[in-house]
Amino acid sequence: AQSVTQLDSHVSVSEGTPVLLRCNYSSSYSPSLFWYVQHPNKGLQLLLKYTSAATLVKGINGFEAEFKKSETSFHLTKPSAHMSDAAEYFCVVRSHNYGQNFVFGPGTRLSVLP
């Protein structure tokens, strides 16, 4: 079965400091992994995607994530937070050998303090 755990429901950082949003997944087969961002009252926007190429994936707005198979993790990072990064972030897993469905994590709300 597939599952996604986002270890923090809320993360608060100061502007200019690093961001770390944690995601662990469970998948029987090689997965596709995604991070999406949702700003208030908006739809979900793709930040980045892992599909078994490079383990370090670079996304939009300075975000990146590293796939670590041994730890079944796909943590999202950014070196320096900006006020506009305040949003809800979702980690998503899809195993290509286990049906077609995407499994969304519960989300992590990122607050950025001035």
Next chain:
Amino acid sequence: DAGVIQSPRHEVTEMGQEVTLRCKPISGHDYLFWYRQTMMRGLELLIYFNNNVPIDDSGMPEDRFSAKMPNASFSTLKIQPSEPRDSAVYFCASSPGFGASTDTQYFGPGTRLTVL
């Protein structure tokens, strides 16, 4: 491309009324998904289509919900009769395919439904 288009953006209705939500996927995308988002349950997949054919509707909560895709550029999600517990944000998403390189989903802005 304008992206995935949903209408209406907001809908307020009374219990028992019929509600129809609409979605226009990105042109050329073969897959269309309907999701529901609530505080309690997060994002839930309701149903998805491939080339206008419903493939998996196991997430549809009950018979009051129905979805159609009469052509490649239009889909509807209907709730009849609506109940207060249906209040949520409903998202439509589309993707070009389902392979590793084509399965990225692109989301619409959502329809916020309030059932009084």
